[in-house]
Amino acid sequence: xxxxxxxxxxxxxxFTSANNNPVGYLLMGQATFPNDRIAAGFKLISExxxxxxxxxxxxxxIYRVPVAKSSKLSFGLSGVLNQMGIMRDRVNxxxxxxxxxxxxKAGFWGDANFGVSLYETNRYYAGFGxxxxxxxxxxxxxxxxxxxxxxxxxxxxxxxxxxxxxxxKLEFTGVGLSYLTGTTAINYDITSRIIMKKSFWVGTxxxxxxxxxxxxxxxxxxxxxxxxxxxxxxxNKFTYKMPRQxxxxxxEINNSKSSRTK
Numbered sequence: 001x002x003x004x005x006x007x008x009x010x011x012x013x014x015f016t017s018a019n020n021n022p023v024g025y026l027l028m029g030q031a032t033f034p035n036d037r038i039a040a041g042f043k044l045i046s047e048x049x050x051x052x053x054x055x056x057x058x059x060x061x062i063y064r065v066p067v068a069k070s071s072k073l074s075f076g077l078s079g080v081l082n083q084m085g086i087m088r089d090r091v092n093x094x095x096x097x098x099x100x101x102x103x104x105k106a107g108f109w110g111d112a113n114f115g116v117s118l119y120e121t122n123r124y125y126a127g128f129g130x131x132x133x134x135x136x137x138x139x140x141x142x143x144x145x146x147x148x149x150x151x152x153x154x155x156x157x158x159x160x161x162x163x164x165x166x167x168x169k170l171e172f173t174g175v176g177l178s179y180l181t182g183t184t185a186i187n188y189d190i191t192s193r194i195i196m197k198k199s200f201w202v203g204t205x206x207x208x209x210x211x212x213x214x215x216x217x218x219x220x221x222x223x224x225x226x227x228x229x230x231x232x233x234x235x236n237k238f239t240y241k242m243p244r245q246x247x248x249x250x251x252e253i254n255n256s257k258s259s260r261t262k
Contacts, residue, residue, distance in 0.1 A: 003121050005031040010248035014049075020090055022049035030062075031253075037064050041076075051090045056082045058113070071120045078113040082149070084138060107138030111149055126157045153178045169195045171203075201225075210243060221252040 007029040030041035039062040060078040085106040117127035131152040158173040175189040193203025205212035216225030229244035
């Protein structure tokens with residue numbers, strides 16, 4: 001929603017007190033083309049948790065049209081290739097000849113995602129997305145074992161207030177997720193942060209069982225940030241006080257029409 005080309009990467013680690021806890025790496029980028037109506041992006045994710053390792057590669061085509069005075073309506077369509085495998089060195093099987101272990105060296109499947117958003121550059125956005133449109137089934141074909149990707153609907157929004165006479169911004173972000181897998185599960189995330197002169201930011205947020213602390217630094221077009229979660233509620237019975245940590249870096253590339261003219 002900032003009309004800039006960028007490349008970013010992050011490392012995240014959840015529930016560090018658990019054996020074989022979830023760990024993930026993400027690399028993604030987007031590029032705005034000269035006419036400003038067309039853009040493209042990619043995303044690579046590798047995650048491990050428990051005995052499973054998953055990898056996905058996603059390519060996205062984006063088309064945007066101006067609406068109202070300074071807002072844009074944006075449509076995105078993605079093609080996704082997923083791979084899932086069992087890390088056998090982590091498996092302590094009661095039956096080593098289990099058909100799932102024998103058949104599941106690695107599984108692949110393709111899918112598609114779609115999203116639409118309304119936004120004004122660096123001011124607000126509201127978006128709706130659908131992941132796993134096709135509900136793809138892996139090549140992990142085992143008798144009496146259903147392994148299709150679940151469809152995921154998401155709602156997201158953000159609004160930025162300018163404070164401190166233009167030297168700072170107060171940003172609020174809200175995200176809602178609904179997973180449909182026969183039953184409906186809803187999750188949410190609310191975050192706010194203060195950005196000072198595009199030099200640094202600090203913030204906080206809340207999601208179920210987790211209070212977040214955020215901070216980061218800007219070095220011209222390069223950004224580095226950290227988010228830590230402080231566990232609250234029943235989650236403290238099962239993990240340390242900080243159940244999730246994330247470190248990310250981002251490089252902005254000013255090649256869009258709006259960035260060249262401002």
